[in-house]
Structure formats: C-alpha cells, structure tokens
Amino acid sequence: MARNAVQFQKGLSESAFEQLYGTEEQCRAIVIASRWPNGFECPVCGAGQYSVVTTRDLYQCAKCRRQTSPIAGTIFASTHLPLRLWFRAIYHLTQSKQGISSVELGRRLGVTQTTAWKLKHKLKQVMLERDATKPLTGRVEIDDTYIGGEGSGGKRGRGAPGKTPVVVAVETTSEGKPVRLKLRRVTSFCAASISQFAKRSLDPNCSVVSDGLQCFAGVTDAGCAHQVVKTGSGPKAARSPAFKWVNTALGNIKAAITGTYRAINRKHVPRYLAEFEYRFNRRYDLAAIIPRLTWAAVRTTPMPYRLLKLAEGVGKPRDARLARSVYLIA
Numbered sequence: 001m002a003r004n005a006v007q008f009q010k011g012l013s014e015s016a017f018e019q020l021y022g023t024e025e026q027c028r029a030i031v032i033a034s035r036w037p038n039g040f041e042c043p044v045c046g047a048g049q050y051s052v053v054t055t056r057d058l059y060q061c062a063k064c065r066r067q068t069s070p071i072a073g074t075i076f077a078s079t080h081l082p083l084r085l086w087f088r089a090i091y092h093l094t095q096s097k098q099g100i101s102s103v104e105l106g107r108r109l110g111v112t113q114t115t116a117w118k119l120k121h122k123l124k125q126v127m128l129e130r131d132a133t134k135p136l137t138g139r140v141e142i143d144d145t146y147i148g149g150e151g152s153g154g155k156r157g158r159g160a161p162g163k164t165p166v167v168v169a170v171e172t173t174s175e176g177k178p179v180r181l182k183l184r185r186v187t188s189f190c191a192a193s194i195s196q197f198a199k200r201s202l203d204p205n206c207s208v209v210s211d212g213l214q215c216f217a218g219v220t221d222a223g224c225a226h227q228v229v230k231t232g233s234g235p236k237a238a239r240s241p242a243f244k245w246v247n248t249a250l251g252n253i254k255a256a257i258t259g260t261y262r263a264i265n266r267k268h269v270p271r272y273l274a275e276f277e278y279r280f281n282r283r284y285d286l287a288a289i290i291p292r293l294t295w296a297a298v299r300t301t302p303m304p305y306r307l308l309k310l311a312e313g314v315g316k317p318r319d320a321r322l323a324r325s326v327y328l329i330a
C-alpha cells in the first residue's frame, strides 16, 4: 500500500526548528519581516523612514516621531514572554495532528499551565480569525455531531447538557479527495441554523451531500444544490463512501479530544474547532504552517486574557462586526 503523503511528510524536525527559530533575534526578525514585508511603515503617517530606539526596542518614525513596537497591535502585544517561546508554542501547536494540552505545553516551555493556556488560546484565536471567511466550494460532504460533555463526539439525538452541536463540512474534489474542512458550532440542528451556516460558509455553487437529516435541506437557502445519500445507521453508515472524509475528520477530532484535551470548556469550543480546521487545511505543508501562522498573528488584533476567558464573540468590541458574523453562529 502506498504511504500516505500527508502522514509521512518530513515536516520540520525539532533541530531544524531550532536552527530557524532558536534565538530571540531570529524570532524578532521574522515577526518584523512578517509585519512589514516591504520595510517599516509608520502606523500613524505611513512614512517608511525610521530609526531604532535600541534601548527600548522601538521603531521611531523619522517624519512624525511616533515610536512603535513591532508587536504593538498584534496578537503578541504586551507579552512578557520572549518571542522565542511563542515560536516554540507555535511549533508544538501546529506540527502534531492531535495538538497539545496546556499542561504539556507548559512543561515543554518551562512556564505555568495558565501561561501556556493563554499562549495557546491566543494562537487559536489567530487561527479562528484567519479561517473565518473563505467559503467552501464544489462538492461538499456535510454531517452533524456533538462535541464536549460526556462521551464526546456522539451522534445526533444525544443533545445532553454540555454538548455543543457542530456542523462538519468537507470540500472534496469531484473524485472525492478532501480539500478543505469547516467545523462550525450551531445553535441546534434546525433548518434556520443550517441555512445561516451555509450562507456564511458555503459558496452558492456548492453541491452538498448529506445523509438526509432534515435540517440540511437548509443549505438550499444559500443557493447550494443538495443531494441526499441514505446511509442507514450504525457502523455501516460510517463506512459509506459518500461521507468518507467527514467521518475521517470526525474520527481525528474525537481522538484528539479524548487523547489530548480530555475535556473542552463549552464556551471555548469554537477555538478548538478552529485549531483542527487550521491544521487540516494546511496539512500538505506542515513546515510552512509556522511562517503562515506568524503572518496571520501580526495581523490579528490583541486579545487580552480577560477577553480570552469569555466565550468567543463576547469580547473584542473593536471587531464587533466580525464577531457578529463569525463567532455568534450559536
């Protein structure tokens, strides 16, 4: 049997990572290059001439004299941690299929679990905001599941308290090869919430395949075609070729939740989903995830701890419009 190209890709070894991101100077240079790819640009007046205030690690605009930190206004803002640790967190969060718990991350970085949790959730927030747009196109397999609570990942009909209803959608090629994944929390499995999901997450040209759960007819509201493939129930349903990738993605998520995270706080479910989604959608090039996430991180506005602790969508008043359209699906 041919080796799976995704599973067996070389990725970035720990020693290769250390060579590229091992020192504070390297990490700082990467952050600066990601933030200002065409050279420094003053956030106030847009001028490109500057001097560096070395004692305070600031850029000073030659025109308006405003001093700017390269991490101000980004997800790294006001951090007391070396950027080197941030990059190590990025490495651990992105290079394994199952993610990493904050306890384990704390151990590896030599920081407390709370610090590791903050780091991780800020990075997940970057992933969430980055993948919020970009609707799926073409053939899309869609299914419903519940995340969290006891017996995580159970099928519909088990809407026990603590469980979060989640739509799983996988865009595939016409030959059925997986392209991209979307995982979205919904209020419930009713036509209205599926219609809302489809309008935000699916291109009107999508051809959606579902197992006929009634609410999925809601995708036609977004202009999508809808095909029902009856699968029956039980293990036979899970093997249905029409839903191969939806089932594979679900299997991976369940394994990661039970194996890595044990329990997920209900209010943080969207960020965990964003992490799976982000990794899945970039699985062909694990090494490139690090510079790509850095690029997105310097374009994500700061997320203080007090907002991080709230449920997604409650905080970030500056991004209220985005929050309404993205986080408040539930």
Ligand SMILES: [Zn+2]
Pocket: 042, 043, 044, 045, 046, 047, 061, 062, 063, 064, 065, 066
């Ligand atoms: Zn200026």
